[in-house]
Amino acid sequence: MMLQLLTIAVLAAGTVVPAENNLVAQADAAPTPKLDWAPCTEEGLRQYECAIADVPLDYTKPHGAKLGVAVLRQRATGDRIGTLFTAVGGPGGSGIDAAKDGLASPEISKRFDVVTFDQRGVVRSRQVKCFASPEEQAHFWDTVPMPPATKAEEKRTTKGTKAFTEGCARHNPDLVNNLTTVDVARDLDLLRRAVGDAKLTYTGGSYASYIGEVYGALFGDRVRALQLNAMMDPVSYSTSTLSALSERAQGTAGVWAEFARLCTQAGKPACAFAGPDVHGRNASLLTKLKNGPMTVGRGEAAVQVRYQDLVPAQVQMLYDTQGWPVLAAILDAIERGPDGDPEIAGAILGGAGFRFDFLSSFIAISCADIDVPKTPELWPLLAKAFDAGIPNYGRHWLYMTQPCATWAKVKQRYTGPWRLTSDVPALLINNRFDPVTPLSMAVKAQREMGNARLLVVEGHGHAIVNACTDKVRAEYLIDLKLPADGSSCAPDRRPFDGV
Incomplete structure (x- = not known):
């Protein structure tokens, strides 16, 4: 099923192959x-x-x-x-x-x-600008789930990414075509x-x-x-970006497996999330978050953690092993729920540490280079296929490319x-x-x-x-x-x- 979807999607996407000598x-x-x-x-x-x-x-x-x-x-x-x-x-x-x-x-x-x-x-x-103001930009990234977890969120994200693309074209009409x-x-x-x-x-x-x-x-x-x-x-x-995203997601899942193995091996206090079945407990947390936010802490200090908060943060924090103990502490805090430390859990809120202008540049430059289907409504079906093999991480990487489904065709793009x-x-x-x-x-x-x-x-x-x-x-x-x-x-x- 996954291979069939990838094949259909690749055939649906167009390519531009200018001569390199030109x-x-x-x-x-x-x-x-x-x-x-x-x-x-x-x-x-x-x-x-x-x-x-x-x-x-x-x-x-x-x-x-x-x-x-x-x-x-x-x-x-x-x-x-x-x-x-x-x-x-x-x-x-x-x-x-x-x-x-x-x-x-x-x-x-x-x-x-x-x-x-x-x-x-x-x-x-x-700098690429895709919003009328910093406030509009912050509101977008807070309210458009990346990645979405439910069908309702998928619809909201599809609508949001179309608006994002329109904003980029409106605010940078001469630039977006020259970012490859x-x-x-x-x-x-x-x-x-x-x-x-x-x-x-x-x-x-x-x-x-x-x-x-x-x-x-x-x-x-x-x-x-x-x-x-x-x-x-x-x-x-x-030229085969969906395959690249699948391979990237497999890499993320493989490093998460290493995190779980080495956390178990290190034990506490070196890894705060150490204990029985690190991998299974993380999967359970993500499943709970798909059904709605989890509250960490009590009273006024309590924070709400969403699926769209934890998944990108988890991926980002796997980049550098010096951050692995912090990731372990965050997972431990979320798992404890009301008894967890809201300050530790709250470290992942607000864009997973990326500045919002970075996200605009990331998407705009990526969309100029990559090759994805030009049908944004296909993303929920692709996400379902990705989830079957690489839960959570495949969905994360996939949805970062959804704005590219409505991105204008660029003049020049190199493909070898x-x-x-x-x-x-x-x-x-x-x-x-x-x-x-x-x-x-x-x-x-x-x-x-x-x-x-x-x-x-x-x-x-x-x-x-x-x-x-x-x-x-x-x-x-x-x-x-x-x-x-x-x-x-x-x-x-x-x-x-x-x-």
């Missing part, structure tokens, strides 16, 4: 941006330099209207090799905001100017030209790995080094081929247990890129930060040295250690 020619025809670097003025960024790069809003008109891409630079502190470009994931994450926590390791920072940016449609680079990752890759090539580098050195993870995949496919002869983490499978993402033709193979790194970009996606990406080496981290979560990978990454970016085929890294710490 996409490159349009970028080459655009003027090189002039970067007038000056000290950044925002709090937390004053140690860096900032500039605005004027790039074509629409690459089919390379000398037409411009869009200002906000760029940030950290100068090399030692013997400089060139520029290392980096981006963050989402889509919708701000590279410039992320710079407040640092840009690169000391070793890499010595050898490269490190440059990051807010991609088009994100924060300082003309192929546009970002071409912006990146213009930035490479602007800093004077003959070839691109780039690192990025999660969605930012897809930026690297698109750049490598279009501009392979201009690549010095591509170091990509938490890999996306470019084929399924761009994905072969990387650079002189130096790309270095791909992926955790074995990743809830968002499972290892299976990295294996496919390596095969599709062809000219790539995959390093597996024997750990959990979406982030890839540890001493082993820092060393491998630096050796590759600085000296173009690849790890041996089949190499792996161990994480610095295990979930629930040291709690």
Whole structure:
């Protein structure tokens, strides 16, 4: 049943496959941006330099209207090799905001100017607007269930996502058609030209790995080094998105199973939710929440927790194992109901920690890239099929794409081929247990890129930060040295250690 639905849906969705040489020619025809670097003025960024790069809003008109891409630079502190470009994931994450926590390791920072940016449609680079006011935006995300749990909620969400799409088109009529990752890759090539580098050195993870995949496919002869983490499978993402969502949901379910196993192994107090049948108790909680909110705490301090609060929060908190003890405490508080701590349970309320502008960018950029059915009323049927194999998590990932069912067809969208033709193979790194970009996606990406080496981290979560990978990454970016085929890294710490 699931396979039949996926097949019908994929056939129902249209594809746009422009010739890659035309996409490159349009970028080459655009003027090189002039970067007038000056000290950044925002709090937390004053140690860096900032500039605005004027790039074509629409690459089919390379000398037409411009869009200002906000760029940030950290100068090399030692013997400089060139520029290392980096981006963050989402889509919708701000590279410039992320710079407040640092840009690169000391070793890499010595050898490269490190440059990051807010991609088009994100924060300082003309943030996508889908609502008339911040209040309207907050009301939408509070009242439109994502994901919906009942038939009534599914109808409300279908109506809401149509309104969301209409709002995005109304408030950004010239922008929504020019937000594809192929546009970002071409912006990146213009930035490479602007800093004077003959070839691109780039690192990025999660969605930012897809930026690297698109750049490598279009501009392979201009690549010095591509170091990509938490890999996306470019084929399924761009041409078989429902299959990609199913695979992502399976990855989430697999990491949840690891959470349950390691929580049981750690016991209390390391894991507050430890006890008999962690997996079954979580399933029971989610089933109860589908039937209505649960009250945690008593009196005025009590909070109401909904299905749409817990599921996204649970998925997000599986990203980083440092947050697993907090997730365990939240589940314990909700399970205790009136006897639970409302302050702990309340930590998941209000958008699961995402800023609402991020969600607008995430959906707008995703809808420009992916391939889903153009019938929003199909989503409840698809959700039922997803639930049969991957309860809760499949529904979560699926409904984030429902606005794309009514999204206007974009002018240019890249769907392959994905072969990387650079002189130096790309270095791909992926955790074995990743809830968002499972290892299976990295294996496919390596095969599709062809000219790539995959390093597996024997750990959990979406982030890839540890001493082993820092060393491998630096050796590759600085000296173009690849790890041996089949190499792996161990994480610095295990979930629930040291709690």
